Amino acid sequence: MSTQPETLQQRLERLNSALEEGSTGQVRRMLNRGLAAVDVAQLLESTPPREREQLWAMIEPELQGEVLQYLVDDIQTEFLGRMSVEQLLSIARRLDTDDTADLLQRLPNTMIQRVLAAMGTAEREQVERVLAYPEDTAGGLMDTDTITIRPEVTLAVVQRYLRRHERLPESTDTLLVVTRRRELIGHLPLTRLLVSDPDITVREIMETDLVTLTALTPETEVASVFERFDLISAPVLSLDGKLLGRITIDDVVDVIREGAGHTMMSMAGLEDDEDTFAPVLRTGRRRAVWLGINLIAATVVSVAIGFFEDTIQRIAALAVLMPIVSSMGGIGGSQTLTVMIRGIALGHVSRTNLRWLVVRELLAGSLNGVLWACVVAVIAVVRFDDLQLGVIIALAMVINLVTAALVGTLIPVLLKRLSIDPALSGGVLLTTITDVVGFVAFLGLATVFYT
Amino acid sequence: MSTQPETLQQRLERLNSALEEGSTGQVRRMLNRGLAAVDVAQLLESTPPREREQLWAMIEPELQGEVLQYLVDDIQTEFLGRMSVEQLLSIARRLDTDDTADLLQRLPNTMIQRVLAAMGTAEREQVERVLAYPEDTAGGLMDTDTITIRPEVTLAVVQRYLRRHERLPESTDTLLVVTRRRELIGHLPLTRLLVSDPDITVREIMETDLVTLTALTPETEVASVFERFDLISAPVLSLDGKLLGRITIDDVVDVIREGAGHTMMSMAGLEDDEDTFAPVLRTGRRRAVWLGINLIAATVVSVAIGFFEDTIQRIAALAVLMPIVSSMGGIGGSQTLTVMIRGIALGHVSRTNLRWLVVRELLAGSLNGVLWACVVAVIAVVRFDDLQLGVIIALAMVINLVTAALVGTLIPVLLKRLSIDPALSGGVLLTTITDVVGFVAFLGLATVFYT
Incomplete structure (x- = not known):
C-alpha cells in the first residue's frame, strides 16, 4: 500500500x-x-x-x-x-x-x-x-524521446495512437505538435486532451503560445524559464527551428539545487560538485591553492601594517585593538557583498538601480559605523584610560565601515563585468581592502595624533 | 507562434x-x-x-x-x-x-x-x-483541488468523467484513487490512462506503490522526497490517513531554491527572504545585530592579544605578522566548515562516518599547515632577518591550521545537535576560536622564545 x-x-x-x-x-x-x-x-x-x-x-x-x-x-x-x-x-x-x-x-x-x-x-x-x-546547455540536458503528433488528426486518432505505446516517456505532460518537417507549431497538454471532445482536431485545441528553448540556451537560463513559467517540460529546438528533444523538470531541479549550492561553495573557494569524502591528498591539494591566494592577500595586509612598526613599538595598545577595526570592516563588507551577489544572481541589480543601492549601503554603513564606533571608543577608553585612543579607533571604525559598504557594493558588479565569478573572488578581495583600509586608518591616525 | x-x-x-x-x-x-x-x-x-x-x-x-x-x-x-x-x-x-x-x-x-x-x-x-x-509543512504547501476517482469504475468511465470538467487543476499528472471514506489506495498516472484499454477497471491498472506525505511533514523533507523520486505531484494525508490535498512541483521548486539560498545568506547573518531594495533604516537595523555579535567576538580576541602587550612592545614585528597567522587559520577553518555544512545539509554526515571526516580534515590541515608554514617562515626571515621569528611563525601556523581543521569539523555537528543553525553562527564561532588560538600560539611562543 x-x-x-x-x-x-x-x-x-x-x-x-x-x-x-x-x-x-x-x-x-x-x-x-x-x-x-x-x-x-x-x-x-x-x-x-x-x-x-x-x-x-x-x-x-x-x-x-x-x-x-x-x-x-x-x-x-x-x-x-x-x-x-x-x-x-x-x-x-x-x-x-x-x-x-x-x-x-x-x-x-x-x-x-x-x-x-x-x-x-x-x-x-x-x-x-x-x-x-556542452553539458551546461539545454542541448546537453535534453532527452530525445519525445512524442510528437500532427495538427490535422482528431483527438480520437491521437488516443488510438497513444494506446499503441506500451508506456509514454517519463514526465510526459504534453504532446508536441509538429509539421512534416519537424517544425514545432504548438502543443497539446494531456490534461486538455482528456477534457476535450474526441472529434475535434489537434489544430483546433492545441496551445500555440509555447515556451521553447534553443539547444545552446545556458542551463541557468533554462532553470529560470522553468521557474518563471512553472513548466514540467519544455521543447528544445535547433538553431534552424527543428525539434530536437525536450527537457523535463527533474533535470532542472538538479540545476536549481546545484546553482544555489555553487555560490555558497565558491565563497569558500570550493568546487560545488565535490565528494564529501574525498581522500586526504585530493582535499589537501585543492585547498592549498585557495590558502596560497589568501596568503598573498595576507602578506599585502602585513606590508601595510609594516609601515607603522615604529608607532606600534611606542604604543602596543594599538596592536591589541587592531583586530577589532579590521574584523568589523570585514563583517560589514561581507554582508553588503552577500546581498549584492544574491541580488545579481536573482537579476535584481542593473545599471539603473545600482546608484540607489550604493547610496543605501553607504547610509546604512555610516549609521552602523557611528553606532559601533561609539561603543568601541568607550571600550578602548575604559580599558586603556586614554581618551585620544578612543577618538582614533572611533574615526577608524567609521572610515572602515563606510569603505566596506562602498567596496562591498561595487566589487561584485565590477567582477561580473569582467566575467569573473563574484562569489569566488569577491570575499578575498573585499577583506584585503577592508583590512588594509582599517589598519592604515587606525595606525595612520595614531601616528598623526601621537606625534 | x-x-x-x-x-x-x-x-x-x-x-x-x-x-x-x-x-x-x-x-x-x-x-x-x-x-x-x-x-x-x-x-x-x-x-x-x-x-x-x-x-x-x-x-x-x-x-x-x-x-x-x-x-x-x-x-x-x-x-x-x-x-x-x-x-x-x-x-x-x-x-x-x-x-x-x-x-x-x-x-x-x-x-x-x-x-x-x-x-x-x-x-x-x-x-x-x-x-x-504551519507554512513550512506539507499541509501549508498543499493545494486542495484534487481529482479523485473510485477503484471499481472502468477507464472509459474515468474518461467520460474527466470530459465533464472544463479544465483539470494545474500540474495534474495523476488521478488519485480513493475509497468511499477518502482513504487513498492508489493512483492512476494520466500517461498510463492514455495507453491502456478503456474497458479495464481502475483497480486493475492503478499504481499502488505511491509516495505520500503527511500534513506535518517539514517542507525540506517534502523537497527531498520530490527530488529522490522525481515527482511532479504528491498526495498529502491527514494523520488518520484521509486524503487532504496534493503538493505540486512548482511549489517545491521554490522551497529548493530558497533552501539553498538560505544557507548562503545565513553565513553572512542575513535573512533569506529579504527585499534587495529594503530601505536604509530597516537594512541598518537588521545588520547592526550581526555587527554587535561580531564585536563581542572581536573583543574576546582583543583581550587575548592584550595578555601579550609587553612582548609586542619589545618586538613590534610580531604585530606586523599577526594577521597572517589568524587569516590563514580563518580561511582553512572556513573551508572545512563549508564542506561540513554542505555535507550535513545533503545528509552525508552521520555518527558512523564523523570520525573518518575528522581524521581526513586533520591530515589535510596538517599537510597544508606544514606547506604554508615553510613559505611564511621564509617570508618572515627574509623580511626581518630573524631566524627565530621564522620558526615561531611556522609553529604557530601549523598549530592554527590543525586547530582550524578540528574546530571546523566539530562546530557544525555540535551546533546541529543543539538545534542551532550551523550556517548562521558557525562562522563567527570558528573565526573567534582560530583568531584566539592563532594569536595566543604566535605571541605565546614569542614570549617564551624571546625571554
Missing part, C-alpha cells in the same frame, strides 16, 4: 547497522532490492572511500548504471574510469539518452570514441546528438 | 527605458498586458521603494493578486498591510487555496479573521484547512 518515506538519516542508520554487524548478505539485499537507486547513491556519497569500494562491488551490474547517474561528478569519474567498454555499453543500454551522454562526458575523449564506436547506429546517433552540445 | 524567452536583463531594460522616457501609458500597458505576472514581480523586486510604489499603483487590481504571490515575503507584507478587507477578498477569489493561505499568513491575526469571516462558507473552509498547518 502507501509508503511513508523514511528520512535520509533513518535509511543511513539502517544500512550502517547492517554493515557494522558484518552481515554482507543483508547489505547486499538492501543495496540491490531494498533501496531505490537514488538512495544507494546517497549511501555511497555518505561513505568513506574504502567502504565505498566494498559497497560498489556488491551492487549488481544491472543496477550500477542507474545508481551512477545520481552520484556527484567526482565519484562518477572514479567509478567510470575503471570500467571496460563492455561494462560501459551495458550501462548505456539501460539509461535514457541524456543520462548516457552525461556519464560519457566524465570519460577521456578516446574512451568516449571507443564506446560510441561499439554502439548500434541508431543509439550512437541519438547519443551524439546530445553530446554535440 | 513560439516565444523565444527574453532574458531577465532584457525585460528589465525594456521597462526601465520606458520608465525613463516617462511614458506612463507604455509602462502601464507593459505591466498589465505585456508581461507575465512573474515578470512584473521580478521587476518590482528590482526597483527601489519609491518607484516601486508608483509601479504598483499602475497595476490593475485584478492582476495584483497574481503578482503578489511571486514577491518575497518582505514586499508581500508591505503591500498586503495597506489593503482593505474588500481588496483582500477580491484577490483571494482569483487565487488557488494554497496561494490565498500563503498571502493571508503575512497579515496580522485580527486581519486574517476579518477576511475569513467575509468569505463564503465553502471557500473559508478550504482556506482554513490549509491555514491549520
Whole structure:
C-alpha cells in the first residue's frame, strides 16, 4: 500500500547497522532490492572511500548504471574510469539518452570514441546528438524521446495512437505538435486532451503560445524559464527551428539545487560538485591553492601594517585593538557583498538601480559605523584610560565601515563585468581592502595624533 | 507562434527605458498586458521603494493578486498591510487555496479573521484547512483541488468523467484513487490512462506503490522526497490517513531554491527572504545585530592579544605578522566548515562516518599547515632577518591550521545537535576560536622564545 518515506538519516542508520554487524548478505539485499537507486547513491556519497569500494562491488551490474547517474561528478569519474567498454555499453543500454551522454562526458575523449564506436547506429546517433552540445546547455540536458503528433488528426486518432505505446516517456505532460518537417507549431497538454471532445482536431485545441528553448540556451537560463513559467517540460529546438528533444523538470531541479549550492561553495573557494569524502591528498591539494591566494592577500595586509612598526613599538595598545577595526570592516563588507551577489544572481541589480543601492549601503554603513564606533571608543577608553585612543579607533571604525559598504557594493558588479565569478573572488578581495583600509586608518591616525 | 524567452536583463531594460522616457501609458500597458505576472514581480523586486510604489499603483487590481504571490515575503507584507478587507477578498477569489493561505499568513491575526469571516462558507473552509498547518509543512504547501476517482469504475468511465470538467487543476499528472471514506489506495498516472484499454477497471491498472506525505511533514523533507523520486505531484494525508490535498512541483521548486539560498545568506547573518531594495533604516537595523555579535567576538580576541602587550612592545614585528597567522587559520577553518555544512545539509554526515571526516580534515590541515608554514617562515626571515621569528611563525601556523581543521569539523555537528543553525553562527564561532588560538600560539611562543 502507501509508503511513508523514511528520512535520509533513518535509511543511513539502517544500512550502517547492517554493515557494522558484518552481515554482507543483508547489505547486499538492501543495496540491490531494498533501496531505490537514488538512495544507494546517497549511501555511497555518505561513505568513506574504502567502504565505498566494498559497497560498489556488491551492487549488481544491472543496477550500477542507474545508481551512477545520481552520484556527484567526482565519484562518477572514479567509478567510470575503471570500467571496460563492455561494462560501459551495458550501462548505456539501460539509461535514457541524456543520462548516457552525461556519464560519457566524465570519460577521456578516446574512451568516449571507443564506446560510441561499439554502439548500434541508431543509439550512437541519438547519443551524439546530445553530446554535440556542452553539458551546461539545454542541448546537453535534453532527452530525445519525445512524442510528437500532427495538427490535422482528431483527438480520437491521437488516443488510438497513444494506446499503441506500451508506456509514454517519463514526465510526459504534453504532446508536441509538429509539421512534416519537424517544425514545432504548438502543443497539446494531456490534461486538455482528456477534457476535450474526441472529434475535434489537434489544430483546433492545441496551445500555440509555447515556451521553447534553443539547444545552446545556458542551463541557468533554462532553470529560470522553468521557474518563471512553472513548466514540467519544455521543447528544445535547433538553431534552424527543428525539434530536437525536450527537457523535463527533474533535470532542472538538479540545476536549481546545484546553482544555489555553487555560490555558497565558491565563497569558500570550493568546487560545488565535490565528494564529501574525498581522500586526504585530493582535499589537501585543492585547498592549498585557495590558502596560497589568501596568503598573498595576507602578506599585502602585513606590508601595510609594516609601515607603522615604529608607532606600534611606542604604543602596543594599538596592536591589541587592531583586530577589532579590521574584523568589523570585514563583517560589514561581507554582508553588503552577500546581498549584492544574491541580488545579481536573482537579476535584481542593473545599471539603473545600482546608484540607489550604493547610496543605501553607504547610509546604512555610516549609521552602523557611528553606532559601533561609539561603543568601541568607550571600550578602548575604559580599558586603556586614554581618551585620544578612543577618538582614533572611533574615526577608524567609521572610515572602515563606510569603505566596506562602498567596496562591498561595487566589487561584485565590477567582477561580473569582467566575467569573473563574484562569489569566488569577491570575499578575498573585499577583506584585503577592508583590512588594509582599517589598519592604515587606525595606525595612520595614531601616528598623526601621537606625534 | 513560439516565444523565444527574453532574458531577465532584457525585460528589465525594456521597462526601465520606458520608465525613463516617462511614458506612463507604455509602462502601464507593459505591466498589465505585456508581461507575465512573474515578470512584473521580478521587476518590482528590482526597483527601489519609491518607484516601486508608483509601479504598483499602475497595476490593475485584478492582476495584483497574481503578482503578489511571486514577491518575497518582505514586499508581500508591505503591500498586503495597506489593503482593505474588500481588496483582500477580491484577490483571494482569483487565487488557488494554497496561494490565498500563503498571502493571508503575512497579515496580522485580527486581519486574517476579518477576511475569513467575509468569505463564503465553502471557500473559508478550504482556506482554513490549509491555514491549520504551519507554512513550512506539507499541509501549508498543499493545494486542495484534487481529482479523485473510485477503484471499481472502468477507464472509459474515468474518461467520460474527466470530459465533464472544463479544465483539470494545474500540474495534474495523476488521478488519485480513493475509497468511499477518502482513504487513498492508489493512483492512476494520466500517461498510463492514455495507453491502456478503456474497458479495464481502475483497480486493475492503478499504481499502488505511491509516495505520500503527511500534513506535518517539514517542507525540506517534502523537497527531498520530490527530488529522490522525481515527482511532479504528491498526495498529502491527514494523520488518520484521509486524503487532504496534493503538493505540486512548482511549489517545491521554490522551497529548493530558497533552501539553498538560505544557507548562503545565513553565513553572512542575513535573512533569506529579504527585499534587495529594503530601505536604509530597516537594512541598518537588521545588520547592526550581526555587527554587535561580531564585536563581542572581536573583543574576546582583543583581550587575548592584550595578555601579550609587553612582548609586542619589545618586538613590534610580531604585530606586523599577526594577521597572517589568524587569516590563514580563518580561511582553512572556513573551508572545512563549508564542506561540513554542505555535507550535513545533503545528509552525508552521520555518527558512523564523523570520525573518518575528522581524521581526513586533520591530515589535510596538517599537510597544508606544514606547506604554508615553510613559505611564511621564509617570508618572515627574509623580511626581518630573524631566524627565530621564522620558526615561531611556522609553529604557530601549523598549530592554527590543525586547530582550524578540528574546530571546523566539530562546530557544525555540535551546533546541529543543539538545534542551532550551523550556517548562521558557525562562522563567527570558528573565526573567534582560530583568531584566539592563532594569536595566543604566535605571541605565546614569542614570549617564551624571546625571554
